Amino acid sequence: MTPPGNERVPIQSEDDIVRARRIARTYAQELGIGLTNQTKLVTAVSELARNVYVHGGGGTMQIEIVSNRGNQGIRLTFEDHGPGIPDINLAMQDGYTTGNGLGLGLGGAKRLVHEFEIESWVGRGTRVTIVMWA
Amino acid sequence: MAKGSRLAEILRNYEADLLEDWLREQRASGTLRPELLSETELRAQSREFLNAMQQAAQGGNLTDITTPEWKNTRDLLARISSIRASLGFSPAETATFVMSLKQPLFTRLGKEMDGQNLEGLLGEIWTVTTLLDKLGLYTTEVFIESREQIIARQHEDLIELSTPVIQVWKGILAVPLVGTLDSARTQVVMENLLQEIVNTASDIAIIDITGVPTVDTLVAQHLLKTVAAARLMGADCIISGVRPQIAQTIVQLGAEFTGIRTKATLAGALALALRDLGLTIQ
Amino acid sequence: MDRIPILRMGDLLLVTIQFELHDRLVMAMQDDLMRLIAETGARGVLIDISALDLVDSFTARVIANTAEMARMMDAETVLVGMQPAVAITLVELGLSFHGVYTALNAEKGVQLLKKIRGPLTGESSDDTAGE
Incomplete structure (x- = not known):
């Protein structure tokens, strides 16, 4: 019943956000990630998937199982082809919002996972990669 | 070859x-x-x-x-x-x-x-x-x-073994922390305590740090987060066993302990918790 | 569209969230709750989230806003049953529910509302104390 190691989930609607959370939860459970870290991971997925949908105009979440010195983890890559983020440092600050009342939640998501990386190209899109170890 | x-x-x-x-x-x-x-x-x-x-x-x-x-x-x-x-x-x-x-x-x-x-x-x-x-x-x-x-x-x-959560009274839990607190251990303590709060429907948890030799920024922050999480769940925490050096460290570190109730002794914290629940010791 | 059921008990409105939340569903709950407070003159709202294994910043913000709106209409909100993992995650996210009361379970939530609001109708009490 182990899930395939590599899967790409579209994020084009609110329903997709819910689906992305469910899939991430299933993987985290399979890897034996504890309940608290599971909840942190799935919450980060919710924040990042919503960013992709609301700010990036839709995109994808890629799931990979990674391992390091016998320890397994889940790596999720969120990609969109939206407007990009001109000032990443500013966007990472708590409470930063684009004005429609939805904070980007990037800073928060970073605190919820073990590894966090963000790249953005203005006019071309944004890619966020997170890792949670078991 | x-x-x-x-x-x-x-x-x-x-x-x-x-x-x-x-x-x-x-x-x-x-x-x-x-x-x-x-x-x-x-x-x-x-x-x-x-x-x-x-x-x-x-x-x-x-x-x-x-x-x-x-x-x-x-x-x-x-x-x-x-x-x-x-x-x-x-x-x-x-x-x-x-x-x-x-x-x-x-x-x-x-x-x-x-x-x-x-x-x-x-x-x-x-x-x-x-x-x-x-x-x-x-x-x-x-x-x-x-x-x-x-x-x-x-x-x-x-x-797991070194951080027991004890029910000291109906509605009151206590965790005596002994030894050095690292990040991993504080996380486990926090999870156990919060789960016990749910299991016993306790309104108040006393976190006793008498046995903790030093409190650094990270540990202070973990304590703050535990209290914040307990409050989100509807319970309150009292931190007891605050010795002079620890009080000095916490204030000097600038940790936001405002609004968190602290006591010098476990007995003091217990008395406060009982009063909260409307109980008195004759 | 799906709706989160809201139960009326005397002066109280009881919202029990039992399944995973879509953003639409959360917003619909806010609308329904506001309408019901206006219609019933409810003085207290209990939101039970014990079945939720995830509360993200969007949901948290809507709940906090709902509580604030309810207060402007003279109803206090108590959020009950938050799971430990959810609480830890919200603290890590840096979110707090300012002005939202919390309780461990529905029973304690009702007790708390009585303490804040004085006796609610339907309760057998001749005590008129309140704030």
């Missing part, structure tokens, strides 16, 4: 002899620990290894053990290695399992090649010794990984 090696052929033709010679070699090495591993198990493991190695060697690749045809051999070694790690073997004793196969194989190669082709024999010995070295190193690698996992697990168990 691996080209046209006769290893696979020798392994196939002299399987039974090699097994006996190898077992004799292992017994002589003094690394067997019969109190930990029975003769029957050792024999089964050795036979299985010779089989796996023979299958793998048939492919002709005797230099790279990371390829698919060596997968069975690697898996087998990994299994043997982690079993030995948990039984309490040393890394050297574990690696000897593979290394001790050298002598029987070299002897057999010598007999087969009949001394007339010295260069060929040296080539074979070189191939086999490199191969067995790689397999031996692989067992050590797996051994260390297994050990690390065992240590990590024991560490977790220890953390």
Whole structure:
């Protein structure tokens, strides 16, 4: 019943956000990630998937199982082809919002996972990669 | 050098002899620990290894053990290695399992090649010794990984044991923290405490830090987060056992303890908690 | 569209969230709750989230806003049953529910509302104390 190691989930609607959370939860459970870290991971997925949908105009979440010195983890890559983020440092600050009342939640998501990386190209899109170890 | 090696052929033709010679070699090495591993198990493991190695060697690749045809051999070694790690073997004793196969194989190669082709024999010995070295190193690698996992697990168990959550009164929990608080341990304490709050429907939790030698920024922050999480769930925390140095550290660190109730002693915290619940001690 | 059921008990409105939340569903709950407070003159709202294994910043913000709106209409909100893992995650996210009361379970939530609001109708009490 182990899930395939590599899967790409579209994020084009609110329903997709819910689906992305469910899939991430299933993987985290399979890897034996504890309940608290599971909840942190799935919450980060919710924040990042919503960013992709609301700010990036839709995109994808890629799931990979990674391992390091016998320890397994889940790596999720969120990609969109939206407007990009001109000032990443500013966007990472708590409470930063684009004005429609939805904070980007990037800073928060970073605190919820073990590894966090963000790249953005203005006019071309944004890619966020997170890792949670078991 | 691996080209046209006769290893696979020798392994196939002299399987039974090699097994006996190898077992004799292992017994002589003094690394067997019969109190930990029975003769029957050792024999089964050795036979299985010779089989796996023979299958793998048939492919002709005797230099790279990371390829698919060596997968069975690697898996087998990994299994043997982690079993030995948990039984309490040393890394050297574990690696000897593979290394001790050298002598029987070299002897057999010598007999087969009949001394007339010295260069060929040296080539074979070189191939086999490199191969067995790689397999031996692989067992050590797996051994260390297994050990690390065992240590990590024991560490977790220890953390669980060292932070009991006690119900001191109906509606009041207490966690006496003793020893150095690192990030991992505070996280476990926090999770256990919050879960116990739910299980017992307790309104107040006392976190006693009398036994904590020092409080740094990280620990102070963890305490703050625990209190914040408890409040989100509908319970309150009192931190007790705040000694002078700790009070000084917390204030100097600039940690936001405003709004968090602290007491110098556990007794003081208990009295406060009882008062909260509308109880008095006669 | 799906709706989160809201139960009326005297002066109280009881919202029990039992399944995973879509953003639409959260917003619909806010609308329904506001309408019901206006219609019933409810003085207290209990939101039970014990079945939720995830509360993200969007949901948290809507709940906090709902509580604030309810207060402007003279109803206090108590959020009950938050799971430990959810609480830890919200703290890590840096979110707090300012002005939202919390309680461990529905029973304690009702007790708390009584303490804040004084006796609620339907309760057998001749006590008129309140704030």
